[in-house]
Structures are given as C-alpha cells and as structure tokens.
Amino acid sequence: MTRTLRDVNDVIERLWPLTGAEDWDAPGLLVGDPEQPVEHVLLAVDAVRATIDEVLARPAGLLLVHHPLLMRGVTTVAEDRYKGALIARLIRGGAALVAAHTNADVVRDGTSDVLAQRLGLHDVTPIVPAADGSTGLGRVGELAEPQSLGDIARSLAGILPATATGVRASGDGEQPVRRIAVCGGAGDSLLSHPAVRAADLYVTADLRHHPASEAREQALLGDGPALIDVSHWASEWLWLDAAAAALVEALPGLDVSVSELRTDPWDFVVTQEVARPVG
Template sequence: MTKTKITNKDVFAVLEKLAPKSLAYEWDNVGLQVGSFNSPVSKIMVTLDVLEEVVDEAIANGVRLIIAHHPLLFKPMKQLHTDTPQGRVIKKLLEHDISVYASHTNLDIATGGVNDVLCERLQIKNSQPLIKEGSMKLFKLVVYVPETHQQQVREALGGSGAGHIGNYSHCTFQTKGEGRFKPLEGTDPFIGSTDTLEAVQEVKIETIVQESFLQDVLSAVITAHPYEEVAYDIFSLENKGEPYGLGRIGTLDETVTLKEFCTLIKKQLDIPGLRVTGDLEHKVKKIAVLGGSGEKYIRAAKKAGADTFITGDVTFHTAQDAWQMGLAVIDPGHYAEKVMKESVLQYLKEQFSEKDVKLLVSTTSTDPFQFI
C-alpha cells in the first residue's frame, strides 16, 4: 500500500493537538519560524535547539523540517546579516529549503509535554500543574444517528478523544427519538427516496469534547456516520476542563534521600553532573519540576508543599533563598529539556504511522557546558 505524502501544514496540525499554540505565553514566539506551510515534507528531525551544527546535521540527512523546542527567532530581528551565527543559520535553512517550527512554552505547559516527560523519567507520580494558568475549554457535542449505527459512532467518538471526564473515557448519554427528513433532488440518501418524507428511528448521542480534539472528533464522526449529511450540534460549556499550567508537582512512591534522588536524576536524564542545595541525607518525597529556567518559582514550589524543586539556571542568591527556606533545589541544567526530543519523535511516529515520512532526532549536543 502506497503511503500518503504530507506537507508542513499537516505536521503542524498534529503538533498543535499535542501542544496548542494558545497555551504559549504572550512573550513567546512559537509556530513556523522559517519556511512555508505548504512545503512537502518527507523527513523530519526533532531537536532542542537550532544551532548551525544542527542545521548541518539536517542538511547531511536530507531533512526538510526541523521541529525545535527553543525558538530560532525569539526576539524581533532588525537586520539579517549572514556573517553572524544566526544569519548563517537562516541562510543555510533557506538555501536548502528547510523549514523550522518551534513548540516552546506551549510544550512546557501541555499535557504530555516537557514537564510530564520529566516526571515520567524521574518516577514522580500523581503530578499536577505547579503554576495553574487555567483549564481546557470544553464543548458538548450532540450527534443524531440511526439506531443501526449508534455503536460505530460511539466508538468513533471515544477513539478520537471525546467523552473524557476525569479518569473516565468513552462517556456518552443517549436518548431515542424519531428523525424525519425529505431527500431533495441531487441527493444520494443512505435511507429513503428522493422527494419522499422519511421517518427513521434514531438516537441522540451526547458527549463532552476538549477544544483541542473537536475537529478530529467531528472528522471521525462524519467518517463513521452513514448519512450523506450528518446532523450535529456543538454547545460551548462553562464546565471547567482539565487544568493546565507551568511545571508539575507530584510524589515519589517511596521516600529517598536527597543524594539517592540526585543519583537517579543523573542516570535517568543521562547527565554528567548537577548542582544541589540542602542536606544530602534529608528525606525527600514531594517533588516540584520545571524544565528550563524556573528559579523565580521557588516560593511557589515551597508554598505547594514541595520538599525538593528541580529546575535549571538557578543563580547564587536564589539558591541561598531556597536553602534558607528549607527547600532543596536540584539544578540539572537547562539542557535537561532534551527529553522532549524522544517524546515528540514517538508522538509523531504514532500520528504518522501510515504516512510517507521519516523521523529522526538530532544527535548533535547543543549543551554549551562541559564538566571537567
């Protein structure tokens, strides 16, 4: 079977299901950075940063799209000088028709994003957002379907992400009724005849859908539904959806010493060293995590009840403040966010398993620091 070819736009749509652009902070710059939405793509590379060495790697591997966590273009550019590091990168991208897409703070905040991956790697369970920003927008979807096809439509709803309430999935409610319609000239009705009023025993299926899944759910329903024209209603809800926010706070299954936990972090994140404050024999269990630079949230971590806070780029006086308030701080470096490379790769593999596209992660280290 021939696999379907895709464009950048197809990839971006899938990425924005995982990390909607609406979750990004206003000061951030996410989305397409260089290139075209309509460019065909046959090979994609995932990276943490877009440095010149990474672009050279992409060129050598025939990559047409780079997906990065850190934006290549973060601050507004006033000039484009091709003899500067950033200018050289942009010149090479354009010369080799390579597009760049960034998913930054939206991927930090998103469920299944950077901070959830860090929690999974570090065996932190029952995690919740550390800094709550809001909750997902919810809609009620109502679909009218003949009784004979109610099961396949319900399966399409549940399989595409509808009907999630707390820890339950595939939640629906249905009522029976009679649908009436008259197929007009030019129609090809599944039931009934042209220009004849038809009455059909139908069920009204109601479910709840998170905004980011709504278009996928509608597509799945329309595909599964037998009718030429599908009747459905969408209602905006005031119900609070799944909370979202920056960072995570959760617990370890068992209490360990700070030193033991640091050893685990080095192993699980594959890093040569880290910085830590506090008594290494102190017992830790409730852990806050914020990938990247999160030192300004030490008080939020303490207030949330964390005994340990994992984040990068911690400065001297902030570390002192945390130490004095009894909050252990573990700084594995900003480069710990590299965990996003493999997780985004796996997500794309699942989404594009039947598409004609090759996926790889960058093997170039973009960590500027060495341990000696």
C-alpha cells in the first residue's frame, strides 16, 4: 500500500513526539516532499552512504534513522562534503529521510527501555523522569536474581550486535549486581545522577576517560556503580525492531524493515593482555 510521506511522518511524530526531544536536538523530517509516495520504510541508526544505498535499492523509500544527519549547523550542502552528497543522493533517488532521536530515547519502548527489557529488568523507571513520571531519560530497574558483573557483561555481548570494541567493564568481575541503570547512547552525563549512583551497575556507551575514572574511584568508596561501556551504535540498534513493530501496527500493509548493516565506525581492534600488579 502506497502512502504519502506526510501520512507516514504524522505517525512517526505521534509515536515519537517531537516535544520529547532535547532543545539541542534536530529530529523530524530532514529530506523529502511531504506529498511524495512512500512504499517502504527502512530503519537504521545512522544515515550513511551504506544505509542510503540500501533504501535507494527500491523506489519510493523512506529512511528512518535515530541520528539526525543535520544535527549540527551546516553552511553548505555542496556534494564534495559528505552531508551534501548524501542529501543529493536521497533527493535524486526519490527517497526521504526522517530522524527520531532524543524523542525516541524517552518514550516507552524507546532506546533505553528496550535495553532494560533485553537485560530482563523489572520495576523499571526513568533515571530522569518526564512530567508524566513514566517516560524520561534512561532507565533503572532490578534483576530477578543477582548476577555477577562478568556474567552480565557476557550476556550483553550476546544481546548486542557484534562490534570491534565489544563490551568493556570496570569493576570486579565476580561482584554481585542486582540494580542496574541503563542509558542507550552516550550516557556519561548521568554518571553523577543519584539514581545511577545508587545502582550496582551502569550500562551505557561512549564513556570518556575522566568521567569513567572519577566514577570508578567514587565506587571504590562504596558510593557508585560498576560500569559497562558498549558501542554507541549497538546500544541503540536494539530499538529498531521495536520501532519497526510500532510502525507496522500503526500502518498496516506498509513494508517496514530494519537494516542489518553495521554502521559502528570502528572496523577492528588490537587487544593487549592486561596484567594487574600484585598486592
């Protein structure tokens, strides 16, 4: 069934309202004529050459991504710059581009909510609640039974799509974990939040050296969680299946699929044996 871009985007904005986006964010309709036809929707985390080629393989496509292509200001869309080149390819190919970013982070079945579900957490609440108390940034909840930090790290390695950087952990691999805070995507801004400090473990992505080091030292004083750092792309890729299911339910008959392409920017890693000092 063919629908217009306006039809599909109206549903997208109902499922992931733009009012939920952070002030600095730039989600929404990025490329396309609202009246152009949409016969299939492809979901991906990133609008890059590979995912745009994928949506252009068939006519009348819409690429729904998590990360806005134009989140930061640009002064040119010349085709010798990658953003200009990608936008031109979309327009010439008759495909549209829509982003659902922080507005898809805060909702039920959003990026952090899905990560919490996959970890098997219950009694889940937002780390930073919105006015309704049930939506908001990040999630915190409990496992049915305590598990070791090492077991949880290994579970995440199986839950998340494989990436070169894998899963990194800070803490004793045998320490018991029951209460877990999660934030899909970059989450070191929440390291000092009371709900994160009160958890046994914080799972997020893009942890920088200084915030992670400071959180680790604080945890040694008994005031803070162990840390697990995963790929930014992988932590948000899990959301795509939930988003696709929501679109299919709202738009019966529309062809909706999830890209299996890995758009994590890292291609390989060289590991080194870590030997802790004795004593």
